[in-house]
Amino acid sequence: MKLFHPGNPNRSEEAQRLYAAFEVWYTLVDFAAAALFVVGSVLFLWERTTTTGTVLFIVGSVCFALKPTLRLVRELRMARIGDTEDLAQRAE
Template identity: 45%
Template structure:
């Protein structure tokens, strides 16, 4: 099994739990970013709220940037849990 496969995290109960926690974090980041963009968009209707709206967009963008980083961290964490055979196969070609 290679990196970023959907069934990657379901080999052991510990890996299933770890995978579920990462998916929960990923979803929370996604929802937070979407809400910040929605709030920022609504705030733009009022000229006096333009600066806070811009900050909502900036912070939302940071959350969106965390998503791929979190996926990479998850894959490395699962690999460190003992899934060395798949990792070795990837590097052998």
């Protein structure tokens, strides 16, 4: 099984469930990052809330960093439940 192959989620029911669960987490992280950036931007309108806005930007940036991390973890877990014999042969 190749990592990030578009057909991977359809390999089995377990792969479909895993893929769906990670998609939910990915979407939640995406919404969280967007909300943090919007609120942080609004807080930059007043000098007294600039520090809070900066903190929200940092947390939003961490959320954006989580997105590729979630994708990689998902793919590695899918590889683990996939055809491991085939993976071992390709590694040689």
